[in-house]
Amino acid sequence: MKYTYKRGFYWLFVYLLLALIPLIVAASGNTPEHRGFWMELGVALGFIGFGMLALQFLFSGRFRKVAPTYGMDNILQYHREIGILAFVFVLTHPVIIFIANSEFLAYLDPGVNLMRAVALYFVTIAIILITASSLWRLTFGLSYERWRLLHGFLSLAILFIGMIHALQVSHYLEPIWKKAATGATFLTYGYLIIHTRIVRPWLSRRKPYRVISGNPERGNCWTLKIEAVGHRRLDFICGQFVWLTIGATPFSLQQHPFSVSSSARDKTLSFTAKEMGDFTASWKDINPGTSVFLEGPFGSFVPEKGKNIFLVMGGIGITPGMGMLRTMRDTKDPRTVVLIYGNINWEEITFREELEEISKEINMKLVHLLEKPPEGWEGEKGLVSRDLLNKYLPDNPEDFMYFICGPKPLMDITEISLRELGIDWRLIYTERFKII
Ligand SMILES: Cc1cc2nc3c(=O)[nH]c(=O)nc-3n(C[C@H](O)[C@H](O)[C@H](O)COP(=O)(O)OP(=O)(O)OC[C@H]3O[C@@H](n4cnc5c(N)ncnc54)[C@H](O)[C@@H]3O)c2cc1C
Structure with missing residues (x-):
């Protein structure tokens, strides 16, 4: 899958359109009297924030129409960063409204409306919890599985309460078609998580x-x-x-x-x-x-037809590369491959013997890079660096695609160095195994 500016702008446009649906619905048709800039800004932030939060289910839901374009790691990274922004919007929404008109502080008073106050406190705590547990999962001692369960539950709860809140306040959601459209939007996005966690596993039972x-x-x-x-x-x-x-x-x-x-x-x-x-x-x-x-x-970590392949992989990050190399061997693919494979030591090089064999069967330059090489080692040693990459860069770099997978430092240094060495970002593909 090729990265292009055109595709980037297309997805940005689609994203903005979908995220703004609740605001567009609220602002269409007959709207109530204007209540001043700050008040309206506070309300708008609520609609935008909830629109963005609802859309998060699309990014985390591994929908194949969305995921292949940019790769799962990039999508999840986006999900993480846009999630923080959405929560800032949602939390700023009441703060601005309270500052604009202190009468709205009554929303927090259980004596005025117990259910409403409890729901708003719950959402606030849930938003703080979901953000903190995602940023500092390991500090909280949460296993990935428990975190994922908590994340899914809190997200659905926030979405549901947000929808009820918007429908109850209803200031911008009269007449009834606006309520119906807003409810339908939230419920559609809410369904996405049910599809991901329940419908899809159920379907996979048919193909064991x-x-x-x-x-x-x-x-x-x-x-x-x-x-x-x-x-x-x-x-x-x-x-x-x-x-x-x-x-x-x-x-x-x-x-x-x-x-x-x-x-x-x-x-x-x-x-x-x-x-x-x-x-x-x-x-x-x-x-x-x-x-x-x-x-x-x-995943979009896939070579295109006609392009040569430059792999920089470390440790277990070799697995997607192994799939590529084995396929090339089996299809007698004539393309050129350069593999720079970083490992701690000679004994721990996963697939070492098979890689040696493949390098004789296809047009491949295999470069082992060892952090702790054995005595008498004449190959590359140390960590990946710009100089090392430069040494093995082909004379026709634009005819190659660059695939990076391995530990974070290897990936970061390689990605930055390749860019510094003049490789077009659209030719560089990364697969990060550790997302959170
Ligand atoms: C696109 C992709 C491809 C991968 N391919 C390989 C591979 O070929 N070989 C390999 O050894 N590893 C691969 N991984 C990493 C592998 O998924 C994790 O090592 C594994 O899930 C760890 O689970 P654990 O319970 O053993 O370890 P844990 O200690 O529970 O997790 C270690 C780390 O793995 C990640 N992780 C754990 N569970 C999940 C989960 N359910 N979903 C997403 N990430 C999770 C988290 O970042 C966590 O911090 C890949 C990861 C991704 C994102």
């Missing part, structure tokens, strides 16, 4: 997979090979990833993203995981025959 084998790999990794049961396996482009659930049911909090590391030519699918926490640690105990459910494929 089962584990055929599990094998250890260098670097404390484990590969699972799976096959489709009673259907054709999903079609994917090398470099893409899926959401994977292992066990009897697809309704599990343990649903994790993994790049397909097998060749697109294989009938089976392989995934290789590095032990990070409870889910990845459990892989070595998974028996053949265990059920697996997949959702996907996703």
